[in-house]
Amino acid sequence: MRDRVDASSGLVLRRWRAEDVRAVTTAFADPLMRGQSGEPVDSVRAAERWTTARDEQWAAGSAFSFAVVDGGGLVLGQVCVGPVDRRHATGWVSSWTTATARGRGTASRACRAVARWAFDDAELFRLELGHRVNNPASCAVARAAGFAVEGRQRQKLAYDGVRHDVELHARLATDPEPVSG
DSSP, X not given: OOSEEEXXXXXXXXXXXXXXXXXXXXXXXXXXXXXXXXXXXXXHHHHHHHHHHXXXXXXXXXXXXXXXXXXXXXXXXXXXXEEEETTTTEEEEEEEEOGGXXXXXXXXXXXXXXHXXXXXXXXXXXXXXXXXXXXXXXXXXXXXXXXXXXXXXXXXXXXXXEEEEEEEEEEETXXXXXXXX
């Protein structure tokens, strides 16, 4: 499987590297990133553990995380397919972007590219993506990346003691490619 994908508009998806630790530390210092990791990424050591875990998941074939970088190598975010279920050829797509990359279409272009990679390289058939219903930006990312709305999962997530509904989107290998833009 390719571990580097040239996406649209100069974006590159590539595997995380040890030298990305500082970029990961900076990204997770943003208050909006809270909850984007199972454990806090609040130190260089925690960022090292985080990048090592991404590498271990890739090696095990359980999840495939890509750093989303610009043409100069600046880390703009992450896009991931995982966990992967080989029996059913399914995976879960997630993404995040750094503060400087938000609102520029980075996440939707990365999700579009990782979906094509998942179908072609990882040989998956169905990808799912979910977001809290109170997060319209994530909904726009999903739709722009070609993920169709399938329904609502009631009170699926809990943050700070508050339960949130999640809107579920999915994209199939047989779906048409989304229109760029």
